[in-house]
Amino acid sequence: MVSQLTAPAKSDVTPQQPPRTRRRVAPSVGRPGVVWAVPGLVFFALFAIVPMLGVAYLSLTDWNGLGSPQFIGLDNWRRFADDPQIVQAVVLTLVLLAGNVAVQLPVSVLLGVWAAGHQRNRAVLSAIFFLPLLLSTAATAIMWRQLLDPNFGVPAQLAGVFGGDGNFVGTSRGAMIALVVVTSWQFVPFHSLLFQGAARAIPHTLYQAAMIDGAGRVRSFFSITLPQLKNTLVTSGTLMVVGGLTAFDVVLVLTNGGPGTDTTILPFRMYREAFQTYDYGYGSAIALLLLVVATVVSLLLTRLSGYDKMQSTQEGV
Amino acid sequence: MKSNSRLMRRVIAAVGGLGLAVSVSACGSSGTTAAAGGDGEGGGKLNYWTQQDPTDPVLQAAVDSFNAADDADVELQAFASNGYKDKVRAAMGSSEMPGMFFNWGGGSLDDYTSAGLLVDLGEAVQANPELESSFLPSVLEIGKVDGTLVGVPMRGTQPVFIFYNKQVLADAGIEPPATYADLEAAVATLSDQGVTPFAVAGNADSGWTELMWVSYLVDRIGGPEVFERIRSGDASGWQDPAVLQAAEEIRSLVDSGAFGTNFQSVSYGSGGTSTLLSSGKAAMQLMGSWEYATQVADSPEFAAEGLGWVPFPAYEGGKGDPANVVGNPSNYISVTTSADRATAFDFLETTYSEEYVQGLVDAGEVPVTTNAEELLASAPNPDYAQFQYDLVADAPAFTQSWDQALGLDIGTPLITEIQKLFNGQSTPEQFVSAASALQ
Numbered sequence: 001m002v003s004q005l006t007a008p009a010k011s012d013v014t015p016q017q018p019p020r021t022r023r024r025v026a027p028s029v030g031r032p033g034v035v036w037a038v039p040g041l042v043f044f045a046l047f048a049i050v051p052m053l054g055v056a057y058l059s060l061t062d063w064n065g066l067g068s069p070q071f072i073g074l075d076n077w078r079r080f081a082d083d084p085q086i087v088q089a090v091v092l093t094l095v096l097l098a099g100n101v102a103v104q105l106p107v108s109v110l111l112g113v114w115a116a117g118h119q120r121n122r123a124v125l126s127a128i129f130f131l132p133l134l135l136s137t138a139a140t141a142i143m144w145r146q147l148l149d150p151n152f153g154v155p156a157q158l159a160g161v162f163g164g165d166g167n168f169v170g171t172s173r174g175a176m177i178a179l180v181v182v183t184s185w186q187f188v189p190f191h192s193l194l195f196q197g198a199a200r201a202i203p204h205t206l207y208q209a210a211m212i213d214g215a216g217r218v219r220s221f222f223s224i225t226l227p228q229l230k231n232t233l234v235t236s237g238t239l240m241v242v243g244g245l246t247a248f249d250v251v252l253v254l255t256n257g258g259p260g261t262d263t264t265i266l267p268f269r270m271y272r273e274a275f276q277t278y279d280y281g282y283g284s285a286i287a288l289l290l291l292v293v294a295t296v297v298s299l300l301l302t303r304l305s306g307y308d309k310m311q312s313t314q315e316g317v
Numbered sequence: 318m319k320s321n322s323r324l325m326r327r328v329i330a331a332v333g334g335l336g337l338a339v340s341v342s343a344c345g346s347s348g349t350t351a352a353a354g355g356d357g358e359g360g361g362k363l364n365y366w367t368q369q370d371p372t373d374p375v376l377q378a379a380v381d382s383f384n385a386a387d388d389a390d391v392e393l394q395a396f397a398s399n400g401y402k403d404k405v406r407a408a409m410g411s412s413e414m415p416g417m418f419f420n421w422g423g424g425s426l427d428d429y430t431s432a433g434l435l436v437d438l439g440e441a442v443q444a445n446p447e448l449e450s451s452f453l454p455s456v457l458e459i460g461k462v463d464g465t466l467v468g469v470p471m472r473g474t475q476p477v478f479i480f481y482n483k484q485v486l487a488d489a490g491i492e493p494p495a496t497y498a499d500l501e502a503a504v505a506t507l508s509d510q511g512v513t514p515f516a517v518a519g520n521a522d523s524g525w526t527e528l529m530w531v532s533y534l535v536d537r538i539g540g541p542e543v544f545e546r547i548r549s550g551d552a553s554g555w556q557d558p559a560v561l562q563a564a565e566e567i568r569s570l571v572d573s574g575a576f577g578t579n580f581q582s583v584s585y586g587s588g589g590t591s592t593l594l595s596s597g598k599a600a601m602q603l604m605g606s607w608e609y610a611t612q613v614a615d616s617p618e619f620a621a622e623g624l625g626w627v628p629f630p631a632y633e634g635g636k637g638d639p640a641n642v643v644g645n646p647s648n649y650i651s652v653t654t655s656a657d658r659a660t661a662f663d664f665l666e667t668t669y670s671e672e673y674v675q676g677l678v679d680a681g682e683v684p685v686t687t688n689a690e691e692l693l694a695s696a697p698n699p700d701y702a703q704f705q706y707d708l709v710a711d712a713p714a715f716t717q718s719w720d721q722a723l724g725l726d727i728g729t730p731l732i733t734e735i736q737k738l739f740n741g742q743s744t745p746e747q748f749v750s751a752a753s754a755l756q
Contacts, residue, residue, distance in 0.1 A: 033327075064726075066410045066432040146588055150579040151598060170519060170581025170740075258521020259581050260737040277726040278406065278428070 052291070059284035069281070076285040085261055085269070086286075090293075092176075093265040097244035099180040104240060105233070107188050112195025113225055126196070133189040141253035144182045145169070172262040175255045179263060182250055187243070191236045198232035199225065203317055228313045234305045238298060245294045266290055363391045363660050365650075367419035368401045371610075372472065375676035379667040389660050391417075409434055409653070416656030417664070422459045422468045422649040423717045424548070424724040429651075430462045436652040438466040441662040451669035455715040456646040456685040468649030471668045473606075473682025474709050476644040477529050477718075480608055481601040482594055483625045485512055489600070493627040497537075500630050504575040507600050513577035515570075516599035518585035519739055524732035525720055526585055527739050529603050530570075532643045532719050534563035537632035541641060541714040547756075548722050555753035559636070564738055564745030571739060581740055587615040595619040603629065605644050606705055609698070610681060626701070628708060642712040645721065647685050678702070685709065727755050 059076050061069035080086050115126045132140065147153045150166035159166040168174040202225065210220045226233075248268040251257060257264035257272065264272075267290060274283025302308045367376060373395050380393045394415075396404055402425075408414050409429055420426060429435050438460075442449045449457065452470050460468035481493050486503075489510055494500035507514040518526040535543055539559025546554030554560075570576065577599070583589050591608065593599040595616040602608065612620040631639035650668065652661045667673050669686045677684045678692045683705040690710075696702035709715060720728030734751045737743040743751065 035327075064428060065406055066428055066434070145584070148582070149584070149588060150582040151593060152588060155582075165577070165579040167579035167582050170579065170583075174582075253522075256521035256524075257733070258524075258736060259519070259740050260521075260742045261733060272729065275403065277729050279726060 055284045055287050058280055059282075059288050061281050063280045064278045065280060072281070076281045079282060080285070080289070085264065086266075088261065089264055089266040089269045092263060093245065093267070096176065096179060096263075096265055097241060099176065100183055100244050101237065101240050103180055103184045104188055104191060105236065107184065108191035108236065109195050109226075109229065109233070111188065111192040113199045113221070113229075115192060115196045116199035126192075129192065130189045132186050135186070137186065137247075137249045138253050140186050141182060141250050144178070144185075145254055148178060169255060170259050172259060175259060175263045178254060179250055182254060183247075186250075187240075191240070194232055194236055195229060198229050202228045203314070206317065230305070230313055231307065234301065234307045237305075238301055241297050241301060242294060245290060245297070266293075363389065363416040363656055363664070365391055365393045365417045365664075366401075366405060366415040367393065367395050368398045369395045370398070372677065372680045372682060375673065375680055376471075378676060379670070379673045382672070383664055383667055387660070387663060389663070391660070391664060414653050414655045417650055417652050417661055419471070420468060420649050420651055421645065421721045422470075422647070423462075424722040424728075426462050426467055426649075426651060427724050429653075430465070430467055434653050435467045436654060436656070436658065436661070438469060438652065438662075438665070440658075441665055442466065444662065445666065447669070448665060451686050451688070453685045453687065453710060455712060456709070459646040459715070459717050460649045468651045469665050469668055470647035470685050471650040472648040472684075473677055474645070474647050474685045474705065475605045475607055476642045476705060476708050476712075476715075477533070477603060477605045478626055478628045478642075478708065479601050479603050479630075480594060480612075481625045481627065482597055482599070482619075483623050485597050485600040486625075493601070493625065494630045495627075496630050497632045501573070503600075504570070504573055508574045512597070513593065513599040514575045514601060516583070516590040516593040516602045517576045517580050517739075518583050518590045519576070519580035519736065520582055520584045520589075521733075521736060523583075523585040523589075524736045525718070526590070526604070527735050528719055528732055529605075529643065530567060531563055531735055531738075532716060533603070533629045534566055534632070535559050536641050536643055536714075536716055537629070537635045537637040537639070538562050538566075540636040540638075541716050544716055544719065544722075550756065552753050552756040555749055555756075560752070561745055561749050564748045567738060568745055571741065576739075586611060591615055595623070606683070609701060626704060638713050640712055641714045641716065642708055643716045643718070645718055646709075646715050683709070730755050 058069060060071060060073060062072045062075070063069035111129065115122055115129075135143075148155060148169045150156060150159075150168065150170070153166075155164075155166035155168040158164075169178050206224050206228070207220055210224055215223065246267050248265065248271050251263055251265060251268045252271065255263045257268050266286065270283050270286040270290060273279050273286060365376075365380065367373065373393075377393055380391050383389060384391055405415070405418055405420070410432060414434070426435065438448075448469065449466075453474075456470050456474060457466070460466055460470060479493065485507075486493060489503075489506050489512070491503050491506055492499075494503050504514040517530070532544070539557055539562075543554055543557045543559050546557070583593070585591070590599070590602055590604075591611050592615065594602050595612060609620065609624070609626075612624055628639075629643075650665070652658070652665075669688070671688065671692075674684045674686050674689055675692055675695070678689065678696050681697050681702075683689070683693070683696075683702050690706060693699060693702045693706055716722075720732060723731065731752060734743065734748055734755070737751075738745065738748040
């Protein structure tokens with residue numbers, strides 16, 4: 001409560017010396033600087049960047065795993081033009097990705113929001129729903145392959161009722177549907193968990209305000225829950241996209257790219273070229289192509305959804 | 318000054334952080350010292366890699382008696398069959414290369430031979446002519462790459478022929494087919510009865526079962542020379558009319574319902590084609606001789622009583638001898654450049670020793686040694702063993718399975734093309750042009 005009028009008098013006396021106030025020492029005290037990130041960056045550089053450069057180099061060579069790689073320049077990349085199956089592979093990858101996202105996102109959101117409630121039985125049921133995620137992908141695919149057998153599995157029983165010959169996984173459409181079903185069965189629990197956590201964080205005051213205004217459950221779901229889950233939707237979507245562009249294990253075990261080449265998606269094609277026919281050069285070129293596609297899609301996703309602006313859903317609450 | 322000391326602090330922190338990071342990453346790269354087995358080490362350990370298999374005890378017994386008799390140190394290591402080929406491939410050319418390993422001969426050894434990793438066993442034969450004369454010639458041929466012997470047979474032979482369900486054929490009132498016309502008639506009769514005439518695993522991971530049909534038809538129609546041309550790298554071999562005709566025969570078989578309508582989803586083995594055969598839903602299956610062991614494990618009563626076998630029928634007007642056989646001639650053991658040559662060559666003698674051959678016979682295999690025939694009477698199923706041995710011994714030509722003979726870089730896409738042919742996704746002409754484009 002000292003009057004401001006006396007202060008100038010003091011400083012009049014002292015000449016040109018700078019004020020001996022304590023200089024603010026932030027930001028280097030208390031907040032982590034770049035130095036803290038160095039170990040993580042080195043790890044990332046060693047295990048992600050260096051192998052990527054190695055793959056880029058291999059894509060310019062011809063190598064079958066024995067002996068040393070022979071440099072052949074851009075021949076592997078020119079092979080893309082001669083290989084009609086690559087375009088088919090890209091299309092199939094995108095179709096499978098779209099199918100997966102279209103099935104997994106709505107189901108995960110609904111399941112996650114339901115599981116975010118607080119009744120006691122929801123915890124038990126959530127634990128049971130989580131079981132598919134604990135199984136390995138290979139085990140899941142083998143189990144489903146037997147389930148979908150046309151003579152001894154579920155399609156055989158359905159054929160007895162509805163007619164037909166039980167041929168499901170062997171048809172192009174059936175193979176795609178089977179892939180979407182198996183992947184969704186395995187990963188919906190994971191995404192539900194993300195949405196469950198996010199839904200629990202939504203402040204109750206919003207719902208209470210809506211109830212006062214007369215909103216029913218459906219209206220509050222679409223107007224409150226979904227917008228509040230925006231950031232989680234983007235996270236979930238990005239994980240699904242990245243997973244869809246790199247995962248081939250379900251394809252390998254369930255359909256092996258078949259029938260013919262109808263489920264030979266690009267990551268599977270890369271695996272087959274590099275590790276089944278030992279053409280590491282061409283496989284590396286395909287891997288780089290996948291890297292470019294995945295980066296572009298991820299960037300698009302973050303830009304279009306405004307994720308990069310890091311806006312909080314709780315602004316104004 | 319304050320600003321200076323802050324800068325100093327930052328520099329020290331940066332250096333310290335970098336040093337920490339570098340030391341953490343350096344910890345993991347202590348490096349493996351190259352431990353080459355080397356020729357010069359004489360008496361050093363000789364690694365013998367094989368696939369996990371019911372016959373492993375026979376191999377282990379041979380290794381143990383060899384170690385005891387010759388005071389050597391051979392070690393047998395068995396790996397799960399699914400990743401075995403990849404493991405061998407990754408190890409070849411590195412310091413972990415095995416001294417001897419189990420393989421499929423023929424095209425599967427092409428890459429290793431051109432990389433100079435395999436020892437020419439011709440020297441072993443010169444020192445010990447019995448090594449060559451103890452085996453059936455047609456089988457020993459497949460152990461050669463470009464005329465150089467690189468593999469010695471060490472397992473039974475696995476020809477491909479037709480297995481049939483005796484009850485189903487009896488109910489339909491037909492005999493197992495002896496000619497192709499019989500086969501087509503049988504297909505018509507069985508389809509009328511609602512039974513799938515031939516079980517084939519059309520699922521994309523079992524495409525090699527469809528390859529067997531193509532191999533036999535091409536062999537019967539055009540003779541073994543057609544595939545010989547293809548195998549030696551002559552891509553025009555695919556343009557031979559026999560290939561187109563075989564593709565057309567397959568088309569007509571599929572269209573006439575010989576394989577049923579849902580074969581594209583069926584897998585091989587128990588729960589798949591083998592169970593179709595044993596349960597009577599299918600009448601016949603073209604398969605390799607290992608099908609017997611699968612049936613014994615899956616449904617022993619059917620295997621003991623209801624299962625019959627007959628060679629692939631003759632094709633009227635075809636150039637191929639009806640006695641020709643397609644399949645896996647044997648599995649082979651090869652010696653690599655990292656092995657102690659003297660010990661390895663001595664070990665190769667066990668592959669035709671009486672104890673070893675008797676062990677294989679007892680395990681249900683049909684060995685390809687000249688001394689095997691008299692031992693077959695003690696096999697678990699002597700008729701079956703004798704049938705296979707006669708089939709192989711009398712065969713003028715034994716063509717190796719195409720995917721093994723051609724190597725994986727052509728074999729894998731070829732199987733995909735064959736699937737498309739069976740599924741109706743390509744016409745016979747498209748199949749021929751796609752196959753020739755592979756080479």
